[in-house]
Amino acid sequence: MFSDKDIARFRAETDGVQKVIHFNNAGASLPSNIVRDTVIDFLKEEATIGGYEIQMKRADELDSTYDSVARLINAQSKEIAIVENATAAWNAAFQAIDWQEGDEIICNRPDYASNYLAYLHHPKKPIIKVIPNNENGDEDLEAFEKLFSAKTKLVSITHMPTNSGHLAPAEQIGEICKSKGVLYLLDACQTVGQYPIDVEKIQCDMLSATGRKYLRAPRGTGFLYVRESVLPKLTPYTVDLHSATWTGEQTYEIREDARKFENWEGNRANQLGLKVAADYAYEAGLENIWQRVQVLATQLRDGLRKMEHIHLQDQGIELGGIISFTVDGMAAPDVMFWLLDRGINLSWNGVPNTYLDMTAKGLKEIVRACVHYYNTEEEVSLFLKAIEELGS
Template sequence: MFTDKDIAKFRAETDGTQKVIHFNNAGASLPSNPVRDAVIDFLKEESIIGGYEIQMKRADELEAAYDAIARLINAQSEEIAILENATAAWNAAFQAIDWQEGDEIICNRTDYASNYLAYLHHPRKPVIKVIPNDANGDEDIEAFEKLFTNKTKLVAICHMPTNSGHLAPAEEIGAICKRKGVLYLLDACQSAGQYPIDVEKIQCDMLSATGRKYMRGPRGTGFLYVRKSVLPKLTPYTIDLHSATWTGERSYSIRQDARKFENWEGNRANQIGLKVAADYAYEAGMENVWQRVQALGKQLRDGLSQMDHIKLHDHGTQLGGIVSFTVEGVSAPDVMYWLLERG
């Protein structure tokens, strides 16, 4: 558990806390000063020696970003791809699956809209099955097991939605997927950085996340984890000279690690910032972060529940730092602007 001294240190290392009370972490958190400084320092040097030159000069630091992300989620660095956002990472995995007519997807009710649109847009038109919630608002695990058939191709779960603190039972779901032999894709866009993710305990085959939310990294960063044993089963839907090698006039070979889902061009300054953010989160201790986030979420919910004309919309037995509520007779944008005006 964090001490008052720890909290004071984190706040001292985040200049924005001296100016605003920032509640929009589900959108984009305030980056720490070390993240900000790492990005700016990289760009300053790039402006002096050139983009390709600094990439060569600081290759070890750029490579260390994969190690930092892997350490944070208990993965191996060759299982990590760095992409521009969580949706790109999620789609890189989803589109790489060998979909056939009649294949089925099982998802939860809190799935992200962009993910659901990808199901609908896919040319193979997979059958979509949605896990019902139980009386507490949690995924009904017994009902979930009954959704499987011999056509079930993928279980795609949103770990925590963009509009609620609800935490899906990722480990329970992973154990069932493992037993059934079905691919498991976890959208950890909102949970990465606030919840202690361990891909070995969760048993997911693929996991996508962003850098800008609770990881407190730069915007325009994300990553994809793909279990080493699953990598040979997935074919990237696009390739270039980074993800593949042109071996002959009519032949090529795709690289064997998760970087086959990347393309050659990328924001190297932001990659350094993502590395610093992953290290910062790991060194803070994700169990401590999760305890703190839960405590602050409860404090906010308890306070809001005592106020007239406010309705909370959280559901589920385990809640994180995202708190959803409405104010009677006032639109959500109006509430947002009212709060913004008051810092």
């Protein structure tokens, strides 16, 4: 667990906390100063000596990004592809599967819109099966096992959705997928940097993540993990001269590591920012981060629970740093702007973000407050005081 001295250091290394109370960490966290400065310094040097030239000059440093990301999730560097965001990572994996007519996907109810839209949009029109929830809001694992058939091609799970702090039982789902011999893709967009991800414990075959959220990396960064044993089974939907080599007039060879899902061009300054952010989170300790997030989230939920005009909307036994709620007589966007005027950042979600989960809960929209380890108990108290004013 972090000490008060640790929190003070994290805040001293994050200039943004002096300006705002930032509870929009599930949208984009405040980066640490070292991440900010790394990106700016790289861009300055790029503008001075040239983009390709700095890439050659700092090639080893850039290449070590793969090691840093791999270390963060207990993977190998050759299993990591650096891409521009989580959706790009997720689609790179999804589109690389050899889909056939009649193939089935099993997903969970809080699945993210971009993922579900990809199922619907795919030309092979895979059959979609949704894991039902127990009364407590968690995935019903007994019902999940019964959804498998000979045509099940993929289990696609959103680890933590965009509209609540619900944490899917990723490890138990991984055990079931392994016993069934079915590919397992985990969308860890909201959990990498918040929750201690270990791909060996989860047993996922693929994992997609972003940099800008709980990892505190620059916007425009993300990564894809693909298990080494699965890499030969996946064919990238698109290739270029980085992911493949043109060997003859009618021949080419696709590279064997996860970088076959990348393309040649990319933001190298942001890539280096991603590396620094991954190192920062690893050194802070993901177990420590997760404990701190849960302490602050519990304080915030407990405070909201006491207010008659507030209705918490999170469901599940284990909850993370995304706190979703509604306010009597006030639209979610209006709540966001009201708080923004008072120096408090948060966001809101509507039905299209997580259609299945929102409609199952009978919700049209939710307010989303998302704490991180650099936030403080005092900030939570100020937030609760502001929310209380809405009911007066």
